[in-house]
Amino acid sequence: MQFLSLIARNRLAAAGGIVLVIVIALALISPLLPLPDPDVTDTANRFLLPGAEGHLLGTDHLGRDLAARLMDGTRLSLAVGFAAAFFAAFFGAAIGIIAGYFGGRTDNLIMRAVDMLMAFPYILLALAIVAALGPGLVNALIAVAAVNIPFFARNIRGVTVGLANKEFVDAARLAGLGHTRIILTEILPNVIPVIVIAMSTTIGWMILETAGLSFLGLGSQPPQADLGSMLGEARGALITNPHTSIVPGAMILVIVMGINLLGDGVRDALDPRLRSGALTRPMAATQVRRKGPVPASEDAEAVLELQGLQTQFHVKDRIYKAVGGVSIKVAPGECLGVIGESGSGKSVTALSVMGLVASPPGVITGGAARYKGEDLVGAPYDHLRRLRGDRVAYIFQDPLATLHPLYKVGDQLAEAILVHHKVGKAEARRRAVDLLKQVRIPNAQSRADSYPHEMSGGMRQRVGIAMALANDPDVIIADEPTTALDVTVQAQILSLLNDLRRERGLAIVFITHDFGVVAQLCDRVAVMYAGRIVETGPTEAVLDAPAHPYTARLIACVPELGGGRRRLEAIPGLPPAVDRLEPGCAFAPRCLKAQDACRQGEIPLEGPGAREVRCLYPETELKSEGVA
Amino acid sequence: MTGYILKRLLSAIPVLFGITVIVFLIMAMIPGDPALAILGAYATPENVEKINRDLGLDAPLVARYFIWLGNMLTGDFGTSFSLNRPVIDEVLDRFGATLLLAGTSFILCAILGIAAGVVSAARQYGWADKGITFAVLLGISIPSFFLGMMMILIFAVELRWFPVSGMRMAYGGGGFADVANHLVMPAIALAVVATGVVARLSRSAMLEVLRQDFIRTARAKGVGEGRVIWGHALRAAMVSIIPVLGIQAGFVLSGAVYIEMVFQWPGVGRMLVDAILKRDILLVQGGVVFVAACYVLFNIAVDVAQSLLDPRIKT
Numbered sequence: 001m002q003f004l005s006l007i008a009r010n011r012l013a014a015a016g017g018i019v020l021v022i023v024i025a026l027a028l029i030s031p032l033l034p035l036p037d038p039d040v041t042d043t044a045n046r047f048l049l050p051g052a053e054g055h056l057l058g059t060d061h062l063g064r065d066l067a068a069r070l071m072d073g074t075r076l077s078l079a080v081g082f083a084a085a086f087f088a089a090f091f092g093a094a095i096g097i098i099a100g101y102f103g104g105r106t107d108n109l110i111m112r113a114v115d116m117l118m119a120f121p122y123i124l125l126a127l128a129i130v131a132a133l134g135p136g137l138v139n140a141l142i143a144v145a146a147v148n149i150p151f152f153a154r155n156i157r158g159v160t161v162g163l164a165n166k167e168f169v170d171a172a173r174l175a176g177l178g179h180t181r182i183i184l185t186e187i188l189p190n191v192i193p194v195i196v197i198a199m200s201t202t203i204g205w206m207i208l209e210t211a212g213l214s215f216l217g218l219g220s221q222p223p224q225a226d227l228g229s230m231l232g233e234a235r236g237a238l239i240t241n242p243h244t245s246i247v248p249g250a251m252i253l254v255i256v257m258g259i260n261l262l263g264d265g266v267r268d269a270l271d272p273r274l275r276s277g278a279l280t281r282p283m284a285a286t287q288v289r290r291k292g293p294v295p296a297s298e299d300a301e302a303v304l305e306l307q308g309l310q311t312q313f314h315v316k317d318r319i320y321k322a323v324g325g326v327s328i329k330v331a332p333g334e335c336l337g338v339i340g341e342s343g344s345g346k347s348v349t350a351l352s353v354m355g356l357v358a359s360p361p362g363v364i365t366g367g368a369a370r371y372k373g374e375d376l377v378g379a380p381y382d383h384l385r386r387l388r389g390d391r392v393a394y395i396f397q398d399p400l401a402t403l404h405p406l407y408k409v410g411d412q413l414a415e416a417i418l419v420h421h422k423v424g425k426a427e428a429r430r431r432a433v434d435l436l437k438q439v440r441i442p443n444a445q446s447r448a449d450s451y452p453h454e455m456s457g458g459m460r461q462r463v464g465i466a467m468a469l470a471n472d473p474d475v476i477i478a479d480e481p482t483t484a485l486d487v488t489v490q491a492q493i494l495s496l497l498n499d500l501r502r503e504r505g506l507a508i509v510f511i512t513h514d515f516g517v518v519a520q521l522c523d524r525v526a527v528m529y530a531g532r533i534v535e536t537g538p539t540e541a542v543l544d545a546p547a548h549p550y551t552a553r554l555i556a557c558v559p560e561l562g563g564g565r566r567r568l569e570a571i572p573g574l575p576p577a578v579d580r581l582e583p584g585c586a587f588a589p590r591c592l593k594a595q596d597a598c599r600q601g602e603i604p605l606e607g608p609g610a611r612e613v614r615c616l617y618p619e620t621e622l623k624s625e626g627v628a
Numbered sequence: 629m630t631g632y633i634l635k636r637l638l639s640a641i642p643v644l645f646g647i648t649v650i651v652f653l654i655m656a657m658i659p660g661d662p663a664l665a666i667l668g669a670y671a672t673p674e675n676v677e678k679i680n681r682d683l684g685l686d687a688p689l690v691a692r693y694f695i696w697l698g699n700m701l702t703g704d705f706g707t708s709f710s711l712n713r714p715v716i717d718e719v720l721d722r723f724g725a726t727l728l729l730a731g732t733s734f735i736l737c738a739i740l741g742i743a744a745g746v747v748s749a750a751r752q753y754g755w756a757d758k759g760i761t762f763a764v765l766l767g768i769s770i771p772s773f774f775l776g777m778m779m780i781l782i783f784a785v786e787l788r789w790f791p792v793s794g795m796r797m798a799y800g801g802g803g804f805a806d807v808a809n810h811l812v813m814p815a816i817a818l819a820v821v822a823t824g825v826v827a828r829l830s831r832s833a834m835l836e837v838l839r840q841d842f843i844r845t846a847r848a849k850g851v852g853e854g855r856v857i858w859g860h861a862l863r864a865a866m867v868s869i870i871p872v873l874g875i876q877a878g879f880v881l882s883g884a885v886y887i888e889m890v891f892q893w894p895g896v897g898r899m900l901v902d903a904i905l906k907r908d909i910l911l912v913q914g915g916v917v918f919v920a921a922c923y924v925l926f927n928i929a930v931d932v933a934q935s936l937l938d939p940r941i942k943t
């Protein structure tokens with residue numbers, strides 16, 4: 001039912017379905033319609049044009065009524081096409097189920113044969129079969145069905161293999177049911193939807209192919225005529241009397257197009273990825289629909305300054321407030337740690353700066369992101385692009401996914417330079433090798449010719465860092481760059497980043513869920529929860545005396561700073577879903593100190609001096625002199 | 629690389645073997661006396677005796693297969709009775725014309741299909757995407773032979789841009805300009821369906837790739853959108869587009885038969901249809917084996933191209 005309504009919602013598919021139903025209905029009732037006999041020749045009235053007296057669509061080269069012949073031909077073509085699809089599906093499914101269910105040698109043998117058949121150019125095989133069986137409509141049907149069997153067999157086998165090892169099949173086997181019973185009662189019902197989809201995508205082809213064989217004179221033989229042979233017979237008079245060709249040809253087109261539209265609708269309705277919108281393409285820069293006023297710059301010193309930044313995901317009619325008004329800033333040479341659980345909005349915050357949040361569904365809806373005082377939210381794409389990687393660079397998590405798998409790392413580095421500098425290829429390459437040396441990759445010269453999959457995780461991450469450094473940026477935003485690495489490599493990478501920061505005076509925003517990392521590297525830290533900052537201050541002060549209960553719990557989860565792997569998941573409860581935030585403190589459901597007042601309304605992020613907290617009952621009273 | 633090519637060529641041997649078995653078995657389905665079936669209208673007593681001797685038709689099925697295979701390996705595909713000339717000579721003469729037609733169509737469908745798919749993906753849900761999606765739907769729904777006929781009506785009869793038919797290449801006539809002039813319409817008519825299929829697949833391959841993390845990395849580097857789409861994304865999408873091109877090559881090669889009929893193109897497809905209608909079984913057999921074998925070899929080239937493109941494939 002839901003499936004039907006999904007198809008109905010797809011207007012094109014519905015249109016295709018309606019056209020198809022009309023054509024089928026017409027073809028079925030045409031014997032009852034007051035049409036002339038399709039086989040009566042009348043050479044005196046050859047090639048009458050459409051609209052002629054008594055002949056709605058005119059007459060053909062023998063003076064036969066085209067409308068009547070069209071209806072007959074349509075019925076024949078549809079019947080043959082559907083029959084071919086049915087036989088192909090039936091035998092293909094049978095073969096596929098047997099191969100998939102029994103597996104082993106049976107499977108091997110069958111699939112070998114199927115592969116052989118698929119090695120033929122499709123229509124060639126059909127021609128060979130017709131050659132052996134002789135021309136004729138039934139033989140054409142057999143040929144077209146036969147060449148489609150391998151396609152069905154292969155599809156169905158794949159599904160069956162997956163099913164054959166499921167528990168319910170094992171259970172049936174243990175219960176002593178015979179193979180036939182199991183196949184019919186356990187396997188077949190699960191395979192039928194796949195068969196239906198495969199049929200809906202191939203039936204159009206089969207109608208085209210049988211019509212094609214008839215067109216070549218190898219299908220239906222006179223006086224019987226499907227649409228293909230009508231077209232074939234009309235071909236001789238194509239130039240003098242085109243309407244006799246156009247009528248059957250257009251009908252084939254209409255039928256096949258209707259089937260394809262409907263088939264696409266069926267496929268789309270059954271493909272969950274299309275429904276969730278997961279197949280939409282992210283645009284070059286995140287969409288901006290800023291509602292409120294743009295806040296004025298407050299800190300001339302800061303190289304990067306976020307003010308009340310809001311980023312949302314609009315999925316269908318739901319709105320996920322991933323970033324709900326975040327303000328942070330970094331000065332040159334400073335390292336700011338942004339810490340939080342996954343889903344806290346820390347990565348989205350980072351990506352929003354340069355408009356890299358996937359969009360759709362991402363939208364920046366408010367606030368500002370300033371680089372040296374200049375607001376980048378809603379900046380023209382070209383301007384944004386020029387700053388990306390040149391002044392503000394990113395290091396991402398999991399470099400196996402974030403480096404291009406088919407380009408050599410040296411080329412990827414050189415490209416980062418070439419898009420921002422007018423230098424020669426050789427010079428870019430020289431600099432790329434230099435960068436690899438700077439991030440302490442041994443044999444940089446030869447490593448530049450490696451592909452990402454040929455390197456270790458640590459080496460790949462160094463390449464990621466080298467790429468961020470390529471243009472000597474002012475700010476590096478590192479999004480969990482060490483999460484995928486083991487502890488020793490992690491320590492090396494951190495000290496590398498630290499050295500670079502001191503040498504070059506670059507500002508680092510370090511996104512992580514790991515307080516140990518923050519302690520090693522960051523001057524200041526901002527703790528994020530449910531898309532907002534709940535506490536911020538100098539790293540040491542926050543670590544020594546956390547003020548927000550959430551921060552305190554995070555730190556308590558860390559067994560010993562500086563060693564081992566720490567995960568934040570140890571806190572009981574889950575972070576809230578950001579599409580339905582309750583008023584008041586978002587942490588309240590998990591907070592041991594929560595009071596009614598906590599759920600009443602907006603709680604500001606405030607505090608004296610450098611430390612700020614968003615909590616009514618902080619763990620530590622913040623004093624202005626307690627600030628480093 | 630050479631090692632990989634050799635390996636692929638070796639692995640093609642069983643496939644080629646399988647193809648001959650399948651063709652042989654299909655032809656063995658012909659009921660009645662094989663000599664009479666093969667000779668059809670040409671079944672004079674001398675001919676029957678000759679063919680029984682040449683092809684060992686009175687031998688058992690398996691022996692017959694090996695005699696046939698052995699003959700083919702020495703380049704002897706038998707004699708066409710309707711044409712009274714060696715099958716292989718006729719096939720080779722015709723194959724050039726088919727290759728020209730199918731090759732041109734293949735290049736057209738690859739270039740246009742990929743370009744349309746990329747544009748469509750890059751402008752997802754925009755007007756270009758909607759237009760291309762509709763054109764693709766129309767393209768894969770129209771029978772190529774009907775399209776060919778309509779093109780003749782419009783471009784040859786009405787506008788007189790191109791000749792209706794009369795390609796003479798196989799018979800030694802016509803220079804380059806003449807050939808090119810005759811080639812335009814059939815090549816386009818043949819390419820349309822394949823272009824649609826390639827465009828569809830390229831679009832979804834691109835959409836898949838554009839969501840990958842390395843695309844975000846390219847953008848974060850400051851790479852321009854044109855380069856992101858036509859460079860980074862297309863390069864990665866090609867890995868899934870190339871196998872489809874391989875399949876489409878088969879469709880173009882065998883679908884040429886319709887176009888050859890419509891445009892009177894002197895290719896293998898038309899030869900096969902004529903041979904089928906005249907029941908010239910040896911000519912059909914030889915033509916099918918030859919074209920299928922060429923397609924197998926072409927697919928090796930596709931695999932090699934794929935391995936050149938994707939360093940992750942072990943060569």
Ligand code: SF4
Nearest residue numbers: 585588591598615616
């Ligand atoms: S505001 Fe209330 S609920 Fe929220 S963290 Fe502070 S004490 Fe807990």
